[in-house]
Amino acid sequence: MNLKDKTILITGGASGIGLEAAKQFLALGNKVIITGRNQTKLDAVKQQFSEITVIQSDAAEEKDAVALYEKVNALGGIDILYNNAGVGVRPMNLGIANEKHLEGAVYEMEVNYLGVIRLNNLFMEMLKSRRESAIINTTSILSIVPSVLEATYSASKSALAFYTKSLRSHLQSINASVKVFELLPPLVDTDMVADRQDKKISTTELVKSLIVGMQKNIDTIRVGDAKALYLLNRIAPKKAYDIINAKKEFTKLK
Numbered sequence: 001m002n003l004k005d006k007t008i009l010i011t012g013g014a015s016g017i018g019l020e021a022a023k024q025f026l027a028l029g030n031k032v033i034i035t036g037r038n039q040t041k042l043d044a045v046k047q048q049f050s051e052i053t054v055i056q057s058d059a060a061e062e063k064d065a066v067a068l069y070e071k072v073n074a075l076g077g078i079d080i081l082y083n084n085a086g087v088g089v090r091p092m093n094l095g096i097a098n099e100k101h102l103e104g105a106v107y108e109m110e111v112n113y114l115g116v117i118r119l120n121n122l123f124m125e126m127l128k129s130r131r132e133s134a135i136i137n138t139t140s141i142l143s144i145v146p147s148v149l150e151a152t153y154s155a156s157k158s159a160l161a162f163y164t165k166s167l168r169s170h171l172q173s174i175n176a177s178v179k180v181f182e183l184l185p186p187l188v189d190t191d192m193v194a195d196r197q198d199k200k201i202s203t204t205e206l207v208k209s210l211i212v213g214m215q216k217n218i219d220t221i222r223v224g225d226a227k228a229l230y231l232l233n234r235i236a237p238k239k240a241y242d243i244i245n246a247k248k249e250f251t252k253l254k
Helices: 016-027 039-048 062-074 100-128 151-173 203-215 225-235 237-245
Strands: 007-010 031-036 053-056 080-083 133-138 178-184 220-222
Touching: 007 016, 016 031, 016 203, 031 039, 039 053, 053 062, 062 100, 080 100, 100 133, 100 151, 100 178, 133 151, 133 203, 151 178, 178 203, 203 220, 220 225, 225 237
Parallel strands: 007 031, 007 080, 031 053, 080 133, 133 178, 178 220
Antiparallel strands: none
16 A cells, blocks of 8 residues: 555544654655544644644544544545554453443443444545545454453454454445555553553554555554464464463452
């Protein structure tokens, strides 16, 4: 896929993976629009990168998604939709009744899964009208093997992975020109996992791998440990499960 002279919308683009993607896509000669909930963070990005268009939008809110579509359409539309926004809720012991279990699960599913479908549906006809266009969905290494301390997060990413494969097949069945890419990161060094001591890769490395994969038209882009875990899970699923969950400290769950 040609990654130059495209207009790219990145959700959750004010920090972490999204911001790094914005920088690298911008450097390739593209126009970039980013969204985020925090206006202060968006303003900081705009101050540093005046070429980037920033739009405040919450991926969990339907009204924000509709407003985002209308604003982007008024700007001339996009060629690539990068569904990068994602959230994780701090783990609690699911064996101890607590209303926050459902509250947290609904929030994670709303942002990580349902919000993606909502945006894809809003922008689908726009993307189909372009000569070359794409949707990028970020899933996770945990869509391959779940983390028991991140139950709904893992489930949301598994749901997104299955949806992504289905969406790709459905678009192919109607001969649509929209490419659908799935990015499977391992643990990435972002604010969301700043307190974890596990092995992490940089956002720079991850986005470089994404861009190379897209340029080579690789549908499913597994990066770093996600590659190894995918292969291990096919031949020794229990071993893969133990690796993901080996260092979980259940005694800290409340």
